[in-house]
Amino acid sequence: MGHVEISHLEYYLPDGRVLFDDASFRVGEGASVALVGANGAGKTTLLRMVAGDLQPHGGTVTVSGGLGVMRQFVGTTGRAGSTAGGSEQEAEDGHELAHDASVRDLLVSVAPPRIRTGARAVDAAELAMVAQDDEKTQLAYAQALSDWADVGGYEYETIWDVCTTAALGMPYDRAQWRGLNTLSGGEQKRLVLEALLRGPDEVLLLDEPDNYLDVPGKRWLEEQIRSTAKTVLYISHDRELLANSAEKIASVEPGATGSEVWVHGGGFASFHAAREERFARYDELRRRWTRSTPS
Numbered sequence: 001m002g003h004v005e006i007s008h009l010e011y012y013l014p015d016g017r018v019l020f021d022d023a024s025f026r027v028g029e030g031a032s033v034a035l036v037g038a039n040g041a042g043k044t045t046l047l048r049m050v051a052g053d054l055q056p057h058g059g060t061v062t063v064s065g066g067l068g069v070m071r072q073f074v075g076t077t078g079r080a081g082s083t084a085g086g087s088e089q090e091a092e093d094g095h096e097l098a099h100d101a102s103v104r105d106l107l108v109s110v111a112p113p114r115i116r117t118g119a120r121a122v123d124a125a126e127l128a129m130v131a132q133d134d135e136k137t138q139l140a141y142a143q144a145l146s147d148w149a150d151v152g153g154y155e156y157e158t159i160w161d162v163c164t165t166a167a168l169g170m171p172y173d174r175a176q177w178r179g180l181n182t183l184s185g186g187e188q189k190r191l192v193l194e195a196l197l198r199g200p201d202e203v204l205l206l207d208e209p210d211n212y213l214d215v216p217g218k219r220w221l222e223e224q225i226r227s228t229a230k231t232v233l234y235i236s237h238d239r240e241l242l243a244n245s246a247e248k249i250a251s252v253e254p255g256a257t258g259s260e261v262w263v264h265g266g267g268f269a270s271f272h273a274a275r276e277e278r279f280a281r282y283d284e285l286r287r288r289w290t291r292s293t294p295s
């Protein structure tokens with residue numbers, strides 16, 4: 001069911017500040033691990049290194065089982081300085097969506113690579129037909145549709161139908177051309193979650209998936225995280241969601257030499273006591289060190 005392992009990760013910000021000096025942890029097969037920590041601690045940066053959006057300056061990231069990613073700002077890389085408009089290259093990469101992107105574009109952007117490639121080829125062939133309806137263009141269009149069938153595109157559209165029905169209350173046929181900007185924040189999040197949970201990727205990275213969700217939506221998400229066979233690494237600031245869904249807590253703690261990441265092997269209910277104990281142990285060690293080191 002896929003796993004994630006990060007080992008001795010180092011990451012420096014453009015201004016030279018050390019964000020991570022030596023971060024290591026593992027998310028085992030089928031586990032649900034929540035990344036918690038203050039604003040700016042480095043949670044999103046860590047997730048983006050696992051997703052491959054950012055290259056660490058040291059250490060390694062290992063992922064097995066195919067990766068599905070929900071970014072903090074749906075439809076974007078979350079890249080500093082990037083806007084929802086995105087560039088053509090980012091749109092090509094499947095991360096950044098254009099400002100007039102549709103529901104279909106969003107679903108394509110979170111689909112596995114073979115579906116992304118097939119869907120983009122169909123879109124390009126359709127566009128070419130509008131510009132020039134000659135035999136060569138028609139043949140290219142027929143080929144794109146045949147390739148779409150070969151990669152399982154039509155079966156994938158039946159999954160998208162279930163997703164739009166659940167998230168937007170309408171079949172894919174009607175929902176696919178709706179502008180993303182006509183969807184509420186919660187509807188966008190729900191749609192991506194439906195697609196990732198029903199897709200083939202065994203590991204899901206979810207950056208604040210509960211943001212914008214209403215109370216029933218949050219309860220639904222807790223249940224999905226608890227019951228899915230997938231491996232889930234997610235970020236949340238919602239104590240109730242964390243208490244009801246996380247098996248383990250990975251805590252990102254800012255410090256003078258970069259953020260430290262440590263894993264509490266239990267749920268959120270016992271996390272705070274474990275954290276206090278950890279700090280008390282550190283203080284004790286520091287006191288002993290100071291006593292035994294002559295000044």
Ligand SMILES: Nc1ncnc2c1ncn2[C@@H]1O[C@H](COP(=O)(O)OP(=O)(O)OP(=O)(O)O)[C@@H](O)[C@H]1O
Pocket residue numbers: 013014015019037038039040041042043044045046072080
């Ligand atoms: N390109 C950049 N240039 C300078 N600083 C950056 C850049 N990208 C990120 N940072 C800084 O890195 C730190 C970590 O950011 P990150 O987005 O990972 O935090 P986070 O833990 O996800 O916070 P939040 O809970 O607010 O989402 C922040 O202090 C942020 O300002």
Ligand SMILES: [Mg+2]
Pocket residue numbers: 043044045072207
């Ligand atoms: Mg973040």
